[in-house]
Amino acid sequence: MARRKRRAFTPESKADAVRLAKAGDRSIGQVAKALDLTETALRDWIKRANIDAGHGPSGALTTPEREELQRLRRDVKRLEMDRDILKKAAVFFAKESE
Incomplete structure (x- = not known):
């Protein structure tokens, strides 16, 4: 059986599906069957909606917090690359000045 192409859903369509469930x-x-979804996807959306509403387990990140964490991790990665480049440049110029 061929795999189904991954579909993208808008936040509004996810919210509607959660509301129906x-x-x-x-x-x-x-x-899930009526909306042509998998039960797993719908259950994940419900779980995420509960966390975003503040009804999830303690310590669970809300969607905005997860997005901020991803952004911060990207920034850290970029800054580490910048630092590594500057270290290599410092070594290069130190050798050149000898």
């Missing part, structure tokens, strides 16, 4: 009149499996 939380309504309680249908099971998560039924909602």
Whole structure:
């Protein structure tokens, strides 16, 4: 069986799916099937929505916190590269001045 192409969903469509699943009149499996989703994807969206609403486990990062963490990690990586380049340049110029 061929793998399905990965689809992208807007935050609004995810929120709508979570709202339908939380309504309680249908099971998560039924909602997922009706929306042509996997149960796992829908359960992950529900879990993420609960964390963002402050109902998740203590210490769990909300979506904005996760985005900030990713941005900060990218910045650290870039700054480490800059530092390494400057170290190499310092060694190069120290050898050249001898």
